[in-house]
Amino acid sequence: MSRIRAEGLGVSLDGREVLSGVDLRVRDGGWLAVIGANGAGKSTLLKALAGVLPCTGEVLVGDMPLRRLPPRRRARLIAYAPQSPALPADMTVFDYALLGRTPYIPYLGRESRADREATASVLRRLGLEPFASRRLGRLSGGERQRVVLARALVQQAPVLLLDEPTTALDLGHQQQVLELVDRLRLADGLTVVTTLHDLSVAGQYAEEMALISRGRVAASGAPADVLTEELIDEHFGARVRVETGPGGRPGVHLERPR
Numbered sequence: 001m002s003r004i005r006a007e008g009l010g011v012s013l014d015g016r017e018v019l020s021g022v023d024l025r026v027r028d029g030g031w032l033a034v035i036g037a038n039g040a041g042k043s044t045l046l047k048a049l050a051g052v053l054p055c056t057g058e059v060l061v062g063d064m065p066l067r068r069l070p071p072r073r074r075a076r077l078i079a080y081a082p083q084s085p086a087l088p089a090d091m092t093v094f095d096y097a098l099l100g101r102t103p104y105i106p107y108l109g110r111e112s113r114a115d116r117e118a119t120a121s122v123l124r125r126l127g128l129e130p131f132a133s134r135r136l137g138r139l140s141g142g143e144r145q146r147v148v149l150a151r152a153l154v155q156q157a158p159v160l161l162l163d164e165p166t167t168a169l170d171l172g173h174q175q176q177v178l179e180l181v182d183r184l185r186l187a188d189g190l191t192v193v194t195t196l197h198d199l200s201v202a203g204q205y206a207e208e209m210a211l212i213s214r215g216r217v218a219a220s221g222a223p224a225d226v227l228t229e230e231l232i233d234e235h236f237g238a239r240v241r242v243e244t245g246p247g248g249r250p251g252v253h254l255e256r257p258r
């Protein structure tokens with residue numbers, strides 16, 4: 001069964017249709033990478049799946065329409081890490097990550113010891129323990145990005161939506177973050193949807209891909225079906241060479257025009 005799916009999803013912003021007729025489904029425990037050129041509508045799609053943007057059509061989590069779920073219930077099902085959220089500069093890393101526990105903390109209640117332990121455990125797994133008491137305004141771009149991911153993981157929701165989770169990260173941290181997400185997916189059955197600009201990285205981790213072009217799904221399927229030289233030329237205007245790597249996963253290499 002699909003864990004999350006979109007049916008005829010449409011979004012208009014400032015009177016302009018930014019997404020239209022988007023149908024997608026991600027199986028329980030799957031990983032869908034959403035790719036596409038700048039401005040194609042990837043972030044908008046993730047926001048619509050997270051329920052933070054008004055849209056037409058339907059987003060279903062399991063069999064439940066997202067719009068019918070009250071906010072706390074929704075937050076227990078879907079965790080969303082935006083691309084570059086505004087962070088309160090004076091808040092500590094630990095307190096910010098702890099916000100991920102909000103849907104589990106009773107109204108007017110305080111976080112439990114288990115909430116604090118869950119938060120500490122995620123910080124440890126992301127190598128952020130040494131930063132726990134550091135204020136957000138005093139972090140590098142890559143550290144900030146990992147803290148945003150930490151908050152989403154602390155939420156322990158079965159669906160994880162990550163908008164460009166690795167853009168500010170060095171190669172080692174990119175690998176650390178994506179491997180962690182994949183381990184959680186395999187161990188806990190998380191369902192992952194992520195936008196990724198690096199097509200080779202997307203092809204390494206995703207089980208399925210959706211290529212968005214001008215607000216519509218232009219191609220979808222296994223990485224090898226979507227990452228083709230023709231589709232990349234047509235939708236990114238880029239000349240590339242695609243080579244099949246281990247496990248049949250495609251690697252995308254830029255080719256200099258002659």
Ligand SMILES: Nc1ncnc2c1ncn2[C@@H]1O[C@H](COP(=O)(O)OP(=O)(O)OP(=O)(O)O)[C@@H](O)[C@H]1O
Nearest residue numbers: 013014016018036037038039040041042043044045
């Ligand atoms: N709040 C807004 N009001 C009006 N138009 C918007 C708004 N946010 C985004 N857009 C437009 O919607 C389109 C899709 O934007 P979106 O951020 O989803 O693209 P994207 O595929 O994530 O791009 P990128 O790769 O550059 O991050 C773009 O043309 C963008 O200019």
